[in-house]
Amino acid sequence: MTPTGPRPYANPYVAGTALGLVLLGAFVFAGRGLGASGAFASVAAATAHAVAPASTASNTYFAGYLADGARPWTDWLVLELAGAMAGAWMSARLAGRTALVIERGAGVAASARLAMAAAGGGVMGAGAVFARGCTSGQALSGGAVLSPGSWLFIAGAFGAAYVTAPILRRVWR
Amino acid sequence: MTTFALPLVIGVAFGWTLERAGLGSARKLVGQFYLRDLTVFKVMFSALVTAMLGLFWLGRLGVIDLAAVYVPQTFVAPQSLGGVLFGVGFVVSGLCPGTSCVAAATGRLDGVATVAGMFAGVLLTGLALPSIWTFYESTPRGAVTLPDALRLPYGAVVFGVVLAALVGFQIAERLERRA
Numbered sequence: 001m002t003p004t005g006p007r008p009y010a011n012p013y014v015a016g017t018a019l020g021l022v023l024l025g026a027f028v029f030a031g032r033g034l035g036a037s038g039a040f041a042s043v044a045a046a047t048a049h050a051v052a053p054a055s056t057a058s059n060t061y062f063a064g065y066l067a068d069g070a071r072p073w074t075d076w077l078v079l080e081l082a083g084a085m086a087g088a089w090m091s092a093r094l095a096g097r098t099a100l101v102i103e104r105g106a107g108v109a110a111s112a113r114l115a116m117a118a119a120g121g122g123v124m125g126a127g128a129v130f131a132r133g134c135t136s137g138q139a140l141s142g143g144a145v146l147s148p149g150s151w152l153f154i155a156g157a158f159g160a161a162y163v164t165a166p167i168l169r170r171v172w173r
Numbered sequence: 174m175t176t177f178a179l180p181l182v183i184g185v186a187f188g189w190t191l192e193r194a195g196l197g198s199a200r201k202l203v204g205q206f207y208l209r210d211l212t213v214f215k216v217m218f219s220a221l222v223t224a225m226l227g228l229f230w231l232g233r234l235g236v237i238d239l240a241a242v243y244v245p246q247t248f249v250a251p252q253s254l255g256g257v258l259f260g261v262g263f264v265v266s267g268l269c270p271g272t273s274c275v276a277a278a279t280g281r282l283d284g285v286a287t288v289a290g291m292f293a294g295v296l297l298t299g300l301a302l303p304s305i306w307t308f309y310e311s312t313p314r315g316a317v318t319l320p321d322a323l324r325l326p327y328g329a330v331v332f333g334v335v336l337a338a339l340v341g342f343q344i345a346e347r348l349e350r351r352a
Contacts, residue, residue, distance in 0.1 A: 020223025083184020120266025125294020156256020
């Protein structure tokens with residue numbers, strides 16, 4: 001038997017068109033687009049509420065996720081993102097691409113890579129709160145319905161990323 | 174049924190396509206910002222254009238009512254600042270919220286760290302937000318669209334975005350050949 005490694009990724013235009021059809025399906029059948037950071041906000045609101053119910057109820061931002069009848073632990077986006085993790089795992093598993101690894105550039109140690117991932121995630125989380133969404137909810141979904149705020153988000157995110165990238169060139173070598 | 178099954182089914186398809194495209198790999202994603210691998214741009218804009226054209230034609234043919242499709246509210250200043258913070262975090266972590274979940278689900282520990290950091294970031298920002306609420310809700314424009322804001326026909330803006338994407342794909346292919 002010949003050793004088989006991970007299978008190559010799909011053609012980006014084919015995968016992108018498929019992703020667009022998934023997004024279109026969400027618009028048609030659910031009346032809303034895809035999202036990711038909103039699920040984090042919902043779980044954060046639920047967590048804050050579990051720890052400190054009174055002060056969380058008076059927090060205008062989190063209160064929006066905890067309105068009467070809301071189920072922040074199983075919000076639409078939380079379920080969607082849980083499904084996304086299951087779908088990603090199935091896809092990777094079938095293609096031999098699951099692996100317990102730390103992806104990093106040659107210029108950085110594993111521990112530093114994990115610290116940067118966490119820090120970058122934190123900054124992104126703050127950005128997603130102010131932007132009211134992320135690459136999924138704003139760039140993709142808001143972009144497709146031609147929301148001006150979404151296109152401002154795309155311009156800001158790509159612009160800042162290209163300005164920051166040269167500073168981190170050694171990290172991602 | 175639809176409250177639980179629909180988001181799960183849509184989510185599975187979402188995660189599946191992101192993983193197939195290679196967007197669960199931080200090294201592949203950052204290639205976008207060093208112009209080595211423009212998969213992020215190609216996947217994102219193929220998807221955006223597909224969904225945008227689908228909505229436009231389904232609306233025009235009367236299959237769906239576009240008024241029932243959610244359009245996010247625009248807040249010029251906080252969303253611009255949010256985009257800038259997001260872009261910096263994207264290059265530092267190498268992943269975005271959705272793709273960090275794909276990375277984590279497929280065993281990438283950098284994905285797990287990004288997910289943990291993002292949760293902390295959203296939680297802390299959320300806790301601090303009431304004290305900067307004026308800024309958070311500043312420069313509101315309502316649930317408008319680009320055709321409204323630019324006073325252009327819907328079809329003209331759709332055509333412009335498709336054209337820009339096609340030009341972008343050509344440039345992306347050239348940049349990758351050069352890299």
